[in-house]
Amino acid sequence: MTIHSLHSMAHHGRLQDADHDSDDESVASLPPFSVSGSTRHSHTSYDVSMRSASPTPSVWSMTSSMRSQAFKQEFGRELNNYSEVYRLPADDEELDRLDHQHQMFIEIMGKYPPGLPDVMRDDVPGETKACLDLGCGSGAWIMELARDYPNSRAVAVDLVPMQSLTMPDNCRSEVDDINLGLEHFYGDFNVVHARLISSGIKDYARLIDQVAHCLRPAGLLDMMEFDFHVYDHMPDGNHRRCDLETSSIAEPWLARWMIFTNIAAKNAGGYPDAATHLHRWINTHPAFEDVVYHDYWVPVSPHASLTDFQKRIGTQMRDDIYSFLKSCRPLLLGGGVPEAIVNELQGNAEWELRTAARAQYIRCQSVYCRKKIS
Template structure:
């Protein structure tokens, strides 16, 4: 399908169509605001915690907002943590494993039982559905695996060597200093107020020669360019028009920033990690993941594009509380979502999201 397909019968083209909605002006940012709870409500880390998702715990951990279940502890992270979202994250995890593999190559070496008296330990920050940390716990049953998120991990099949802790990592990781051989974080920038400070915290959590593995995306969509220099769609929120997925993502970026998150952290990961004095052996990868199975892509790209399309279709629903809570009128959110869904389902544009990943080791001395 050509990129000029009309999304409205009365529009002139994808690039020129403007819906009959008033312009939207973003509200001022609340960046730097504190989380909605204090230090006394943190998990009693590092005491093992076993959660049974009773109705009382669910009521304490979640709040209903715009028809979705959000965490009840942080005003910064405003994406859902309900069953529908956890389903999306599980599917997303499988796609990422297909694209980039499960672990950095050095993880197997790090996890060897080669230090007398030391139990290898792995930490997953912002674990989401827990897919990554539970797989690791099963593959390394002698290690200790700790999953941290704003809500309890809800799996009924959690391995015995894995525990779930409820915490806001914006409050610091001092209680974990020197405890872990591996620290993993994936797509958590929307809930992090100071990502550079988080990298420093992770460096202190790691044991000597430990592994940090972090991955983020920048809340933008990129147009395909034949020379590989794919062009970022920098669009204003004052203009409600195609390209729709890219426009929706710009609104999401604005909403994350206004809630106090760090949506552009991906852009700086490499520099922050490379310049940190305690870290070395930095490996950086760019992954250009198609947003749909457009006709110009090869078979593998189409396969991954179909999976990413399904992920974004679900993300459009997950993002409603984020956009509505930031003050975007429901009429605009509905228009953005409806047209973005059509753009994705018809694979109307050859576009990507850019995922940036950095892994490195902590210096021995």
């Protein structure tokens, strides 16, 4: 298994491969941990929606028969039984990871993007404000929004039902594969939110186009992705992406493990490089205006060179990655990576994180914008 040398992109660039043009920028010129300004895929058609029957009116009470239908066991973890594209677990261990990750992201970037309180304010007679969370995971984000805006309607979509016993009355869980189309949601929502779903999305640009139709005029889109790469902090204060090959099994371990994961997600049908193109796709879409882009550089461990705040976040991200390493085993093993290699990569990556041996970062790219009124 090999991979061609990859190059980091500018905010609007595309990955260099057989299908895409290239961009030669490989250094992101931002200080550490800074914010920049400003399915069943064989049956999917991009012309006709093939989505499953829905909506589910409320959270499911998970009986054993429902669990056997919704989940399957692979490599010691529970995965969704609906999509062959998204290959991360959907079990309690993964949901716990996502809950802790949600709290970390609140500390890094706040709970909501600017403008969301105005959009969700209950100030239009006869209109119930509505929010859609695509790939909701544990449901932490959408349930908090439902509680903060009790007069709104909140819809959470994922490949398995949300299993919270404390779901607000104004929030419902729908089980569906968003690769199969969102036509049933057109014109229904004031806010659409999606976070870290790219590994399960076959055509991300098409998803953005469908989301534009789901939003009401002046509605808010809020999306964030990461590119399944690790970045070194350079002496000049910039970040350089670790572009490695899978033909070698050697340090830097976390960065090399991430390359294997990126390739495995692509081979499963996902689009893990979507973060690189997110700003350009949204900024050039004719339905959107007031587009705001941010880079978030999140340290992967509490390296000695970091500030106290960065070390606290680095500790949280390290713990998240510990769990993520285990969560990705079904993706890697199911994609044909030998177990001995997976074990070697994982064990050494854990050591690298535990010793905070390298000043490295994960790059999260966030875009929020408004839908044009006309």
